[in-house]
Amino acid sequence: xxxxxxxxxxxxxxxxxxxxxxxxxxxxxxxxxxxxxxxxGKRPQLIIDIRSNVGEKKDQRIAVTLNKTAKHFSxxxxxxxxxxxxxxxxxxxxxGGYNKLIFGAGTRLAVHP
Amino acid sequence: xxxxxxxxxxxxxxxGNDKSIKCEQNLGHDTMYWYKQDSKKFxxxxxxxxxxxxxxxxxxxxxFSPKSPDxxxxxxxxxxxxxxxxxxxxxxxxxxRGxxxxxxxxxxxxLTVV
Numbered sequence: 001x002x003x004x005x006x007x008x009x010x011x012x013x014x015x016x017x018x019x020x021x022x023x024x025x026x027x028x029x030x031x032x033x034x035x036x037x038x039x040x041g042k043r044p045q046l047i048i049d050i051r052s053n054v055g056e057k058k059d060q061r062i063a064v065t066l067n068k069t070a071k072h073f074s075x076x077x078x079x080x081x082x083x084x085x086x087x088x089x090x091x092x093x094x095x096g097g098y099n100k101l102i103f104g105a106g107t108r109l110a111v112h113p
Numbered sequence: 114x115x116x117x118x119x120x121x122x123x124x125x126x127x128x129g130n131d132k133s134i135k136c137e138q139n140l141g142h143d144t145m146y147w148y149k150q151d152s153k154k155f156x157x158x159x160x161x162x163x164x165x166x167x168x169x170x171x172x173x174x175x176x177f178s179p180k181s182p183d184x185x186x187x188x189x190x191x192x193x194x195x196x197x198x199x200x201x202x203x204x205x206x207x208x209x210r211g212x213x214x215x216x217x218x219x220x221x222x223x224l225t226v227v
Contacts, residue, residue: 044156
């Protein structure tokens with residue numbers, strides 16, 4: 001099945017704090033796990049992704065960790081800044097052979113100065 | 114030099130009308146998509162074409178008809194518009210159709226049906 005759950009739905013942090021968003025998926029054959037950021041009124045943009053043969057990937061202040069056994073992956077943002085405020089979507093691929101991403105419901109992150 | 118461009122950006126139309134949204138990508142990608150984002154921000158794939166061939170066709174009313182004249186263009190035509198069709202429609206593209214190809218989104222087309 002194509003079930004993706006994302007938590008929390010909203011997250012409010014102080015500037016400089018860390019933020020963690022978790023995504024749980026149902027398709028055990030999923031092998032590609034991206035995170036997209038969507039600012040208000042803008043398009044979704046890829047910020048980081050990970051493939052199933054890797055457990056963790058880091059790019060400056062953002063990181064993604066993957067637990068394939070438990071079927072979940074998480075987005076970690078450290079030293080948050082006001083410009084990190086946006087909606088974040090996890091979008092694991094559905095394993096039907098094509099590049100079909102199943103988006104979570106999104107997490108609205110607010111970073112307060 | 115926008116990578117994935119779609120027109121129009123805003124569209125307000127009456128119920129029952131027929132409208133089209135056009136999309137073009139200049140990335141040289143083989144695969145294009147249409148996604149719908151509703152008022153609650155749920156983002157869902159509608160269609161995907163690879164080199165003009167339809168490869169993904171989700172459960173979408175047949176009032177929605179995609180057309181790909183060539184691999185750089187994917188247009189979306191909607192017949193007999195309904196209030197529930199109001200949403201943001203995103204065109205997107207990726208290098209290939211296989212899993213793991215990064216998907217790049219256009220700016221979105223805001224459709225309001227009144």
